Amino acid sequence: MTTDRTMTIREMCEAFDVTPRTLRFxxxxxxxHPRRDGQKRLFSKRDRARLKLILRGKRFGFxxxxxxxxxxxxxxxxxxxxxxxxxxxxxxxxxxxMEAQRDELNEAIAExxxxxxxxxxRLKELAPDRAAG
Amino acid sequence: MTTDRTMTIREMCEAFDVTPRTLRFxxxxxxxHPRRDGQKRLFSKRDRARLKLILRGKRFGFxxxxxxxxxxxxxxxxxxxxxxxxxxxxxxxxxxxMEAQRDELNEAIAExxxxxxxxxxRLKELAPDRAAG
DNA sequence: CGTTACGTTTACGTTCACGTCATCTTTCCT
DNA sequence: AGGAAAGATGACGTGAACGTAAACGTAACG
Numbered sequence: 001m002t003t004d005r006t007m008t009i010r011e012m013c014e015a016f017d018v019t020p021r022t023l024r025f026x027x028x029x030x031x032x033h034p035r036r037d038g039q040k041r042l043f044s045k046r047d048r049a050r051l052k053l054i055l056r057g058k059r060f061g062f063x064x065x066x067x068x069x070x071x072x073x074x075x076x077x078x079x080x081x082x083x084x085x086x087x088x089x090x091x092x093x094x095x096x097x098m099e100a101q102r103d104e105l106n107e108a109i110a111e112x113x114x115x116x117x118x119x120x121x122r123l124k125e126l127a128p129d130r131a132a133g
Numbered sequence: 134m135t136t137d138r139t140m141t142i143r144e145m146c147e148a149f150d151v152t153p154r155t156l157r158f159x160x161x162x163x164x165x166h167p168r169r170d171g172q173k174r175l176f177s178k179r180d181r182a183r184l185k186l187i188l189r190g191k192r193f194g195f196x197x198x199x200x201x202x203x204x205x206x207x208x209x210x211x212x213x214x215x216x217x218x219x220x221x222x223x224x225x226x227x228x229x230x231m232e233a234q235r236d237e238l239n240e241a242i243a244e245x246x247x248x249x250x251x252x253x254x255r256l257k258e259l260a261p262d263r264a265a266g
Numbered sequence: 267c268g269t270t271a272c273g274t275t276t277a278c279g280t281t282c283a284c285g286t287c288a289t290c291t292t293t294c295c296t
Numbered sequence: 297a298g299g300a301a302a303g304a305t306g307a308c309g310t311g312a313a314c315g316t317a318a319a320c321g322t323a324a325c326g
Contacts, residue, residue, distance in 0.1 A: 008272085008273085009272090009273075010272070010273085019314080019315080020273085021313095021314065021315065021316085022313085022314065022315095024274090024275090025313070025314060029313095038321095038322090039273070039274055039275090039321075039322090040272090040273060040274080041273085041274090056237065056241060058194070059194060059234065059237065060193075060194060060234075060238060060241070061191070061192060061193060061194030063312075063313095064312075064313075065312090073245065073248055073249075074244075074248055076248065076251065076252045076255070078255075081256070081259045081260065084252060084255060084256060084259070085256065087252065088249065088252045088253070088256065091245065091248065091249050091252065092249070094245070095242065095245055095246065095249065098238060098241060098242050098245065099242060101192065101193075101238065102235060102238045102239060102242065104189065104192065105193065105231060105234065105235045105238065106235060108189060108193070108231060109228065109231050109232060109235065111207075112206065112207075112224065112227070112228055112231065113228065115206055115207055115209065115224065116206075116221065116224050116225070116228065118209065119209045119217060119220065119221045119224065120221070122209070122211075122217060123214070123217060123218065123221065126214045126217070127214065141302085141303085142302085142303070142304095143302070143303085152284080152285080153302095153303080153304095154283095154284065154285065154286085155283085155284065155285095157304085157305090158283070158284060162283095171291095171292080172291070172292075172303065172304055172305090173292085173302090173303060173304080174303080174304090191283095196282075196283095197282080197283075198282095
């Protein structure tokens with residue numbers, strides 16, 4: 001028995017700190033596909049996994065449309081070989097992008113640290129008693 | 134003699150692959166402060182460094198307003214100790230954010246690689262002759 | 267049996283980050 | 297002198313990603 005309780009929209013909002021509008025918007029954009037109990041949306045474990053990926057993608061600066069593509073990558077089910085192959089190729093592209101971004105981020109971090117070291121030295125000169133940091 | 138030739142707006146656009154509108158917009162938002170020769174904007178080496186940081190920040194998903202704050206970090210000149218100390222504190226915050234983002238990005242990369250490995254196995258099953266990748 | 271709480275759809279409003287005219291100067295070239 | 301090229305300043309338009317308000321359904325609670 002996998003923990004596959006479905007959640008209401010309200011529960012989702014609290015769990016992920018988003019608004020109902022956002023979840024409905026993502027559904028309209030076909031990033032989420034919650035099932036229905038009559039009118040009401042029911043979010044499964046799968047939906048939660050997808051939302052997690054969506055929010056992460058956003059933090060990395062991807063657009064919702066880019067994220068929509070990416071979501072299928074975590075989704076490579078038993079589809080046709082042609083489709084699977086296409087998806088795999090797309091994944092390679094995105095992987096390269098993410099690795100490039102990571103490298104650039106590391107560079108940025110290093111530069112910022114340099115700047116901070118400079119600032120720390122200046123602060124030390126100005127007030128040798130109470131150090132910086 | 135440091136290579137400190139000033140550039141026109143057109144030259145900047147070609148060098149950084151942005152439009153004139155973008156540069157004027159950044160100036161309006163006080164992210165850039167090019168000098169003037171009469172009406173015309175003149176972009177110094179310093180402006181180019183700032184623009185590079187701006188574009189990088191955007192790729193990391195920061196808003197222009199956040200970037201505007203960040204820019205001062207690469208800028209800690211001989212200001213008052215109070216100001217310098219404030220800037221340093223802000224830098225620490227941003228550094229932490231960037232490191233968190235890097236860690237998350239590494240995690241995301243690892244997960245994506247996992248998924249791709251799964252896909253590669255499936256592809257191999259489907260067509261043992263021509264491998265994936 | 268009313269009302270409170272949670273959910274729905276529809277539709278217009280808003281912010282950010284520019285794009286796209288329209289309309290001037292300034293400058294350089296022939 | 298005349299005209300193209302580059303740059304400037306408004307001002308309005310646009311796509312993405314939601315916010316917000318209106319109007320409605322329904323299920324439980326006192």
